[in-house]
Amino acid sequence: MDEEEEHHLRALLTTLEQVEALWEFTSGNRTPAPWKVHPGSSLALDDALTHPHRVSHAAWTAVTVAVDHLIALRATLVREESPEHASAVLHTHAQASLVRGVIENAARAAWLLGPDERLVRVQRRLALQVKEVKDSTKLHSRFKAKPSRDEETRLNEVRRLALAAGAPADTLKAFLTTPQYTKIVEEGGDYSKLGGQLILTFWGACSSLAHGDINGTLGLLRYEIVSQDDETALTRVTGNFSMLRYTAQAGIHLVDRALNLYAQRSAGP
Numbered sequence: 001m002d003e004e005e006e007h008h009l010r011a012l013l014t015t016l017e018q019v020e021a022l023w024e025f026t027s028g029n030r031t032p033a034p035w036k037v038h039p040g041s042s043l044a045l046d047d048a049l050t051h052p053h054r055v056s057h058a059a060w061t062a063v064t065v066a067v068d069h070l071i072a073l074r075a076t077l078v079r080e081e082s083p084e085h086a087s088a089v090l091h092t093h094a095q096a097s098l099v100r101g102v103i104e105n106a107a108r109a110a111w112l113l114g115p116d117e118r119l120v121r122v123q124r125r126l127a128l129q130v131k132e133v134k135d136s137t138k139l140h141s142r143f144k145a146k147p148s149r150d151e152e153t154r155l156n157e158v159r160r161l162a163l164a165a166g167a168p169a170d171t172l173k174a175f176l177t178t179p180q181y182t183k184i185v186e187e188g189g190d191y192s193k194l195g196g197q198l199i200l201t202f203w204g205a206c207s208s209l210a211h212g213d214i215n216g217t218l219g220l221l222r223y224e225i226v227s228q229d230d231e232t233a234l235t236r237v238t239g240n241f242s243m244l245r246y247t248a249q250a251g252i253h254l255v256d257r258a259l260n261l262y263a264q265r266s267a268g269p
Contacts, residue, residue: 008241009088015249016077019070022255026064035060038268042118046265049122049165053129053158055112059262062109066255069101073248090239092221093209099244100206102251104181107188107199109258113265114191122165123175129158131178192257194250202247 024030037043037056047054076095080086112128115121137151159172167175179187182200189199208216217223218235220243226234 005241008245012241012245012248013078013088015245015252016070016074018252019067019074022067022252023071025259026060026067035262035266037266040269041266043113043262043265046118046121046125049118050125050129050161053125053161055121055125056262056266058125058128059109059112059258062105062112063255063258063262066102066105066109066251066258069098069105070248070252070255073098073102077244090241090244092237092239093212093217095239095244096206096209096247099247099251100203100210103199103203103206103247103254104185106251106254106258107185107203109188110191110254110261111184111188113258113261114188119166123162123167126158126162126165127176127178130155130176133158189254191261192254194253199250199254202250205243206247 021030025034028034035056037047043056047056073095076091076098077088078086079089112121112124115124133151133154136147136154140147158176162172162176163169182204185203186196186200188196190196192199205216205220209220217237221237221240223235223237226236228234
């Protein structure tokens with residue numbers, strides 16, 4: 001490891017020192033019921049319009065999933081060998097998959113909570129529920145299992161909620177269409193200081209490594225050509241602490257932003 005990479009590793013380890021506090025907070029170990037939604041709050045009104053598919057439940061779940069990925073990232077990176085000594089373990093691709101999970105889930109929470117218009121927040125929550133219903137149907141089908149309620153019954157429940165909340169009947173299908181995750185990540189990132197384009201760039205970089213794409217492997221990681229002939233090259237690929245540092249920092253920043261939005265929306269009048 002050269003001096004520059006050691007600098008990035010130290011910065012990454014400092015960044016991950018925040019993970020324990022995030023876990024203690026989101027789990028309720030430090031602050032009793034931090035997920036509580038106060039009566040009369042903006043989020044309580046959102047929940048009333050979307051019950052039983054509450055905005056608060058979806059947003060808080062997304063934040064806790066993001067934090068869970070952070071815990072796993074720290075566990076794969078830091079190996080405590082004794083009370084006085086620890087070593088860092090850098091994976092080429094797997095840790096980027098974990099950071100992707102952080103960014104994706106934190107962005108989804110911010111995407112749900114960020115809009116100032118209540119109908120937009122309701123729309124996004126119910127659109128996610130439509131996707132959940134359809135994905136559930138596909139999963140049951142693959143296992144040749146029968147769900148407790150059929151798809152159309154569940155979808156009609158969501159449609160009734162949307163109409164009662166003020167969705168236009170003539171464009172209801174479009175109203176309840178879930179956007180691609182690229183859009184959710186970018187729009188969720190727009191509610192942070194880093195901005196949607198940068199968040200999307202970090203997420204895309206992690207996704208490329210998660211998929212094992214050649215462009216991400218050779219474009220984002222360190223490598224050296226061991227041998228080559230006229231047509232092929234044998235390449236040794238190693239990880240990149242700087243890439244992991246900046247994407248992890250972006251993920252934690254987005255988690256913090258999502259928690260701030262939740263606190264803002266759930267506070268009493």
